[in-house]
Amino acid sequence: MGFAVKFWGVGGSIACPSPRHVGFGGNTSCLEVIAGDTHIVPDAGTGIRSLGHEFLRQDVRSAHLLLTHSHWDHINGFPFFGPAFEKNRHFQIRAGHLSDAGGVRAVFAGQMATPTFPVPLEAMSGQLEFEDFVAGEQFELAPGVRVKTAPLNHPSGATGYRIEYGGKSLCYVTDTEHVVGQPDQSVLGLIEGADLVVYDSTYTDEEFGRRVGWGHSTWQEGVRLSRQANVKRLALFHHDPDHEDPQMEEIEQQAKAMWDGAFASRETMLIQLD
Ligand SMILES: [Zn+2]
Numbered sequence: 018m019g020f021a022v023k024f025w026g027v028g029g030s031i032a033c034p035s036p037r038h039v040g041f042g043g044n045t046s047c048l049e050v051i052a053g054d055t056h057i058v059p060d061a062g063t064g065i066r067s068l069g070h071e072f073l074r075q076d077v078r079s080a081h082l083l084l085t086h087s088h089w090d091h092i093n094g095f096p097f098f099g100p101a102f103e104k105n106r107h108f109q110i111r112a113g114h115l116s117d118a119g120g121v122r123a124v125f126a127g128q129m130a131t132p133t134f135p136v137p138l139e140a141m142s143g144q145l146e147f148e149d150f151v152a153g154e155q156f157e158l159a160p161g162v163r164v165k166t167a168p169l170n171h172p173s174g175a176t177g178y179r180i181e182y183g184g185k186s187l188c189y190v191t192d193t194e195h196v197v198g199q200p201d202q203s204v205l206g207l208i209e210g211a212d213l214v215v216y217d218s219t220y221t222d223e224e225f226g227r228r229v230g231w232g233h234s235t236w237q238e239g240v241r242l243s244r245q246a247n248v249k250r251l252a253l254f255h256h257d258p259d260h261e262d263p264q265m266e267e268i269e270q271q272a273k274a275m276w277d278g279a280f281a282s283r284e285t286m287l288i289q290l291d
């Protein structure tokens with residue numbers, strides 16, 4: 018299958034299934050990255066429910082979940098991830114911001130605990146392996162599948178990822194807030210020369226001033242960083258639920274006009290990287 022990424026959820030903050038969001042999709046953050054025989058799942062927002070159906074159809078038995086962080090919109094699809102309830106399935110779940118905060122397993126158990134959820138984590142019969150690391154570390158998921166990470170500027174921390182396979186690279190950089198006029202050196206280092214960068218484009222530059230401290234960035238900053246770091250393509254991601262289809266179309270047109278490497282990610286979009 019080579020190296021490819023599929024978008025299962027492109028929204029931020031809260032799922033927004035509505036007739037005004039069908040063009041881009043209303044599920045929250047979840048990607049599927051296929052690198053040879055290795056399946057990688059960056060984030061477990063509500064988009065992971067449909068990915069679970071696909072995994073069952075294709076009989077995918079193992080995958081690596083890489084979490085940017087544990088805000089609801091990035092983890093609350095996991096209790097509805099069907100394959101995790103099946104025996105003989107193996108999922109490794111990693112996070113880079115919780116080693117000093119109780120660990121990722123406790124967060125996953127907590128979101129499935131009474132009185133806010135009926136089915137406990139222990140009801141999942143699949144083999145779940147939780148692993149905490151510190152953002153900035155690097156690791157190899159399988160021979161030839163390298164992952165580099167970097168800390169992002171987000172309340173309670175978040176981790177940016179760079180996945181390399183077969184000489185190509187994909188970066189996943191959400192959620193992160195920039196400082197106006199000061200390009201984030203940590204992000205620039207992570208995305209340098211990447212073939213595709215998926216970037217937190219929650220706001221426009223015009224909206225950003227009223228949202229400082231909320232932990233997000235703008236599509237314009239995504240373009241500025243991508244150009245500076247010689248990135249080939251930029252996928253706007255983590256769409257604001259208040260940006261309905263017509264506004265998203267407009268944002269995408271403006272982004273393409275500013276830099277032709279930019280486009281807005283849409284649910285079920287598949288991009289081949291090799
Ligand atoms: Zn988010």
Ligand SMILES: [Zn+2]
Nearest residue numbers: 088171192232
């Ligand atoms: Zn967040």
